[in-house]
Amino acid sequence: MLATTAAPSQILILEGRVRRAGHKVRVSAQLIDARTDTPVWGLPASERELTDVFAVQSEIASAIAAAVQTALSPQEKKLIARRPTDNIAAYDLYLKAREVFHQPTAAGQIETEKQEAFLQAAVQLDPKFAGAWTMLTRAHAYLYFSDYDHTPARLARAKTAADTVVRIDPDSPDALIALGHFYFFGLRDYDRAIEQYEKARRLRPSDPDLPQQIGVVNKRQGRWSEAVAQFSKGLELDPLNFFVAQTLAAAFESGHRYPEAIALRRRVMSAGPEDLVVAFNPALAAFRANGSTKEAIEFFARLTPTPAESTIGLNVRKRWAATTGSLKEYLRLEQIKPNDWPADRAFRPMLGRDQALVLIALGDLAGARNRLSNVEDLRQRVVSEPANSTVWANLGEIEALLGNKNEALRPQSRGVDARNARRADGSAAPQKPRLRLRVDWRQGAGPRGIRAAAPHDLQRAVCFRNGKATRPSPRCAATRDSRRCSPTRRTTRRCSERRFGASQKAPDQNTAMGRRFSSEGIPPETGGI
Numbered sequence: 001m002l003a004t005t006a007a008p009s010q011i012l013i014l015e016g017r018v019r020r021a022g023h024k025v026r027v028s029a030q031l032i033d034a035r036t037d038t039p040v041w042g043l044p045a046s047e048r049e050l051t052d053v054f055a056v057q058s059e060i061a062s063a064i065a066a067a068v069q070t071a072l073s074p075q076e077k078k079l080i081a082r083r084p085t086d087n088i089a090a091y092d093l094y095l096k097a098r099e100v101f102h103q104p105t106a107a108g109q110i111e112t113e114k115q116e117a118f119l120q121a122a123v124q125l126d127p128k129f130a131g132a133w134t135m136l137t138r139a140h141a142y143l144y145f146s147d148y149d150h151t152p153a154r155l156a157r158a159k160t161a162a163d164t165v166v167r168i169d170p171d172s173p174d175a176l177i178a179l180g181h182f183y184f185f186g187l188r189d190y191d192r193a194i195e196q197y198e199k200a201r202r203l204r205p206s207d208p209d210l211p212q213q214i215g216v217v218n219k220r221q222g223r224w225s226e227a228v229a230q231f232s233k234g235l236e237l238d239p240l241n242f243f244v245a246q247t248l249a250a251a252f253e254s255g256h257r258y259p260e261a262i263a264l265r266r267r268v269m270s271a272g273p274e275d276l277v278v279a280f281n282p283a284l285a286a287f288r289a290n291g292s293t294k295e296a297i298e299f300f301a302r303l304t305p306t307p308a309e310s311t312i313g314l315n316v317r318k319r320w321a322a323t324t325g326s327l328k329e330y331l332r333l334e335q336i337k338p339n340d341w342p343a344d345r346a347f348r349p350m351l352g353r354d355q356a357l358v359l360i361a362l363g364d365l366a367g368a369r370n371r372l373s374n375v376e377d378l379r380q381r382v383v384s385e386p387a388n389s390t391v392w393a394n395l396g397e398i399e400a401l402l403g404n405k406n407e408a409l410r411p412q413s414r415g416v417d418a419r420n421a422r423r424a425d426g427s428a429a430p431q432k433p434r435l436r437l438r439v440d441w442r443q444g445a446g447p448r449g450i451r452a453a454a455p456h457d458l459q460r461a462v463c464f465r466n467g468k469a470t471r472p473s474p475r476c477a478a479t480r481d482s483r484r485c486s487p488t489r490r491t492t493r494r495c496s497e498r499r500f501g502a503s504q505k506a507p508d509q510n511t512a513m514g515r516r517f518s519s520e521g522i523p524p525e526t527g528g529i
Contacts, residue, residue, distance in 0.1 A: 090125035093118045104275040109148040115139045130169040134178040137161040141185030147390040158186045176200035208238035258289035350394045
């Protein structure tokens with residue numbers, strides 16, 4: 001489902017159905033006026049050969065332009081007539097990669113590597129498939145950006161993919177998008193990335209992924225109002241786009257605009273894919289908003305044993321235990337399936353660190369150190385990835401927990417240096433950098449104070465003060481969600497003003513496209529936050 005604007009006051013939504021049977025496809029489409037929910041144009045269902053699928057796409061695009069009385073420029077006509085590939089098998093692999101990309105866990109290493117595998121196979125079948133090369137650019141650059149594989153070799157693969165798109169199809173939106181991905185994810189050159197994405201959007205004004213990606217860059221620049229506007233535009237173009245909706249909800253939470261975040265997360269839960277993490281997010285947002293545990297208690301009461309004991313289910317329950325400071329419950333759950341977190345392979349050696357922090361909070365330093373058996377893996381990894389700030393930071397903390405003073409200080413300084421190279425990144429504002437480990441070795445062999453280097457949920461669950469581990473109350477845990485902003489009326493307003501501006505309002509999402517997504521909609525901005 002995609003939305004388009006035919007007139008300043010009119011929003012049209014394109015709905016279509018495609019059914020595939022062997023080498024035949026049956027296609028139907030219609031335009032719906034979002035204000036009245038009535039069809040204004042329709043394409044009768046027709047059966048075509050699978051090899052004609054791109055011709056059908058061109059026909060539908062041209063027919064829609066005529067229906068809304070839009071004159072197409074020569075360049076737009078050329079883009080409509082363009083066939084992405086002549087190889088149906090390659091296109092099928094490309095669609096599989098896109099399906100993975102839009103899954104709830106698409107940001108993880110495993111899912112990104114799945115996309116990489118599909119896309120690599122696609123470009124082997126058709127080396128001139130620009131769209132597949134563009135997605136492959138993003139996959140390589142994202143693995144580098146997210147510290148899953150922060151090696152020069154991975155960055156070089158991203159550059160090769162981007163250069164290939166520019167070489168085989170230099171005038172296409174794909175070339176611009178590939179360059180934007182490389183500048184953003186590969187080089188963290190935000191200004192040049194925005195420039196490329198904006199050029200591509202002029203050629204693909206109805207592509208919901210472009211405003212979403214521009215919004216992500218805006219967020220990294222600390223331009224939160226612009227980011228929310230872009231995410232909202234992406235959701236308007238594709239009301240059922242799960243990825244864009246999740247991103248917008250997270251942006252609302254970052255500014256402590258919890259009513260909007262909770263409403264949107266509930267919409268995502270009701271209309272999006274079935275996923276325990278997605279289903280739990282509204283309850284977690286409610287807790288962060290005001291310390292309420294009612295929603296989470298009701299959520300867990302509804303879980304049947306099968307999902308509750310699954311890897312994802314245990315992960316959600318452990319996350320809640322850590323968030324509320326229920327450390328013994330956290331360890332009990334961890335023993336059901338030890339080391340079976342659904343973590344990405346690159347960060348798996350760091351899982352023992354999470355458990356060690358809980359044991360330290362419970363006074364078991366020896367038990368904590370026994371959990372840190374994978375430190376050698378991290379020591380070797382910083383040799384191959386010397387600019388990986390995530391690995392440096394976690395290695396420093398683990399060395400500190402093991403009582404290795406000199407080894408702890410060296411990784412921390414290197415980790416801070418690596419992160420300082422990225423300080424143009426404003427996505428964490430107004431929070432302080434998480435990359436901090438303060439160790440006072442004057443109190444025996446153990447660390448006297450461990451602060452924000454812990455995972456975010458465990459930061460709220462484990463507090464070290466004057467050498468003593470303490471656990472905050474649920475209310476306190478909620479206020480620690482941001483170390484500068486608590487959920488009180490005054491500080492929440494200040495926090496949101498820092499991110500979105502004192503006089504700026506978020507785009508009103510209580511629109512026809514929002515109501516079409518679900519019956520709930522997002523409440524309009526009411527408080528000047």
